[in-house]
Amino acid sequence: MSAVAPVMDALDRRIINALQGGFPLSDTPYQDVAEGLGIDEATLLARLQRLLDTGVLTRFGPMFQxxxxxxxxxxxxxxxxxxxxxxxxxxxxxxxxxxxxxxxxxxxxxxxxxxxxxxxxxxxxxxxxxxxxxxxxxxxxxxxxxxxxxxxxx
The missing domain is CATH 3.30.70.3460 (Alpha-Beta Plaits)
Structure with missing residues (x-):
């Protein structure tokens, strides 16, 4: 039985790219990222959750040394x-x-x-x-x- 690869669109890829280089240190970081992508915060959060739920992302969080x-x-x-x-x-x-x-x-x-x-x-x-x-x-x-x-x- 082969696994079906999750489908990602251009917005998913833009979200992943935007979140890799840094995360805003503000009171509204998700809103700030969403605005930079030209979407609303609810869309960003829903997309992140779907990427986690489908296994495209296995984790979303900071990496510490x-x-x-x-x-x-x-x-x-x-x-x-x-x-x-x-x-x-x-x-x-x-x-x-x-x-x-x-x-x-x-x-x-x-x-x-x-x-x-x-x-x-x-x-x-x-x-x-x-x-x-x-x-x-x-x-x-x-x-x-x-x-x-x-x-x-x-």
Whole structure:
């Protein structure tokens, strides 16, 4: 069964492009963005919600450089038996330090991002996830950061 790709029109692409480079720090940021796009705030909010609901966007929010705030990010993975995948997903996602969780077709079939307020917090949350799931967690610390700026043709 093949997945159907969500349909995006020129306005959707303009919205995505407008929201990538910065977000207004004002009392009415969505209204400000909408005016810049020549639409009303309700249309902008409805379009954003539809993009989230259809999976075109998986998340909409700020990206922080947590290390500059004293914390740490780590990409982590587990090899989860297929018959336990849903249960382990629920256990892992219950940890507030889990920022994202992805299923992959690989021996390490569950990948997730851990974010903690301190560098030492990573080791603690990994230990707690291992205890909760009974499975080892493989941590892949960031060695270098890359910034990708994706622009869509409107």
């Amino acid at each position: 947590i290390e500059r705030l004293g914390g740490r990010f780590v990409l982590a993975a587990q090899a989860v038996p297929e018959d336990r995948f849903e249960a382990v997903t629920a256990l892992v996602n219950a940890f507030p330090e889990v920022a994202h969780n992805y299923r992959r077709t690989h021996r390490l079939n569950m990948w997730f991002v851990l974010a903690t307020e301190t560098p030492e917090g990573i080791d603690d949350v990994i230990r707690r996830i291992e205890m909760a799931t009974g499975l080892p967690v493989f941590a892949f610390p960031k060695r270098r950061e890359f910034f990708v700026d994706m622009r869509l043709q409107a």
